Amino acid sequence: MDRQLLTNGRLATLDAPEGFGLIETGAVALDSGRIAWVGPDDALPQAFAAWPRRDLGGALVTPAPIDCHTHLVFGGDRAREFEMRLQGASYAEIARAGGGILSTVAATRAASEDALFAQALPRLAALIAEGVTTVEIKSGYGLDVETELRMLRVARRLGRERPVRVRTSFLGAHACPPEYRARPDAYLDEVCRPVLRAARAEGLVDAVDGFCEGIAFSPAQIARVFDTAQELGLPVKLHAEQLSHQGGTALAARYGALSADHVEYAHEEDARALAAAGSVAVLLPGAFYTLRETQVPPVSEFRDAGVAMALATDCNPGSSPMTSILLAMNMGCTLFGLTPDEALRGVTVNAARALGLEDCGRIAPGLRADLAVWDAGQPAELAWRIGFNPLRERLFAGTPC
Numbered sequence: 001m002d003r004q005l006l007t008n009g010r011l012a013t014l015d016a017p018e019g020f021g022l023i024e025t026g027a028v029a030l031d032s033g034r035i036a037w038v039g040p041d042d043a044l045p046q047a048f049a050a051w052p053r054r055d056l057g058g059a060l061v062t063p064a065p066i067d068c069h070t071h072l073v074f075g076g077d078r079a080r081e082f083e084m085r086l087q088g089a090s091y092a093e094i095a096r097a098g099g100g101i102l103s104t105v106a107a108t109r110a111a112s113e114d115a116l117f118a119q120a121l122p123r124l125a126a127l128i129a130e131g132v133t134t135v136e137i138k139s140g141y142g143l144d145v146e147t148e149l150r151m152l153r154v155a156r157r158l159g160r161e162r163p164v165r166v167r168t169s170f171l172g173a174h175a176c177p178p179e180y181r182a183r184p185d186a187y188l189d190e191v192c193r194p195v196l197r198a199a200r201a202e203g204l205v206d207a208v209d210g211f212c213e214g215i216a217f218s219p220a221q222i223a224r225v226f227d228t229a230q231e232l233g234l235p236v237k238l239h240a241e242q243l244s245h246q247g248g249t250a251l252a253a254r255y256g257a258l259s260a261d262h263v264e265y266a267h268e269e270d271a272r273a274l275a276a277a278g279s280v281a282v283l284l285p286g287a288f289y290t291l292r293e294t295q296v297p298p299v300s301e302f303r304d305a306g307v308a309m310a311l312a313t314d315c316n317p318g319s320s321p322m323t324s325i326l327l328a329m330n331m332g333c334t335l336f337g338l339t340p341d342e343a344l345r346g347v348t349v350n351a352a353r354a355l356g357l358e359d360c361g362r363i364a365p366g367l368r369a370d371l372a373v374w375d376a377g378q379p380a381e382l383a384w385r386i387g388f389n390p391l392r393e394r395l396f397a398g399t400p401c
């Protein structure tokens with residue numbers, strides 16, 4: 001039997017309504033990739049006492065981080081656009097001039113499946129090196145049948161060939177491709193929705209996403225994509241209120257979305273709608289930082305309304321070329337005013353919720369043994385440091401790797 005006992009750990013279980021759910025000198029019993037028991041060392045039941053044990057020497061143990069919002073699979077780079085922005089061009093101006101997302105669409109269409117896979121590997125490796133065991137990956141840089149499916153196949157292959165769980169989101173409604181210029185409705189009907197059906201039939205989609213923005217799609221257009229998602233029995237999530245207030249958050253809440261993401265421009269009533277729908281607000285400080293945004297998400301309104309907040313990298317070549325979940329935690333605190341325990345909740349229990357996963361994100365009996373062991377004394381250290389990785393060990397379903 002694949003059983004082990006980790007003792008003498010400082011456990012941040014996140015298995016409490018707020019705070020870290022700390023157990024100062026704790027033990028976790030792991031059985032066949034699942035957590036069998038967790039509690040203080042001195043309360044260990046007799047039944048586990050003879051299991052092979054490992055003394056952690058007081059190291060910090062958390063649920064393994066989950067990156068619940070990435071665009072990790074893409075072709076090419078956007079370094080030139082970075083230079084343009086440094087010279088004063090805005091993200092929206094570059095997008096309207098045919099750059100931005102569409103330049104990555106051109107590079108992604110030109111890349112083979114093997115090339116996309118090879119380019120994604122180091123990005124995924126960087127996340128894994130920080131203990132990440134679950135990664136969400138979106139399509140949305142293909143915007144045609146073959147390339148959208150190719151991106152999703154690459155995402156699935158990453159999950160097969162690396163010790164990480166991949167959840168895919170179909171993001172066909174990310175931008176209107178050049179061949180449908182000024183005909184976004186035709187794109188949605190002729191390409192986006194049919195490709196969603198095809199991807200679903202191939203088992204490539206776990207959720208459906210969209211970009212609701214002045215430079216992308218309106219709430220009414222996104223609603224049509226969500227209708228197709230509902231018909232296919234797929235949950236939805238949405239890039240909403242990132243650059244302006246368009247009503248995407250309210251729409252997402254109406255569809256019972258898993259999450260509304262970015263949400264810098266969300267209002268108080270949006271917060272209430274998310275709370276009522278049980279949708280998570282996914283905050284993406286890497287994009288806020290990269291685009292030098294000034295509108296911070298309404299964190300105190302989210303708190304007051306009881307909206308669960310997650311944090312993610314938004315790893316993408318344009319607005320967040322970031323592959324550090326620890327940096328996302330630090331930025332969530334420094335830029336958005338989250339507390340370190342909100343930041344840790346944001347990449348564990350709330351990130352799991354944003355993906356509709358109930359079997360990870362906390363240290364609790366019955367859940368997957370996806371754990372991170374850190375050379376850190378207290379959990380706030382994870383959000384405190386910048387550009388430093390204190391990971392000692394990552395357990396993926398109980399296996400150190």
Ligand code: DI6
Pocket residue numbers: 071100101104174211239242287314316317318319320
């Ligand atoms: N919002 C974002 O921040 C990313 N996608 C989106 O809808 C950016 C994607 C890109 O610029 O390539």
Ligand code: FE
Pocket residue numbers: 069070071239314316
């Ligand atoms: Fe995004």
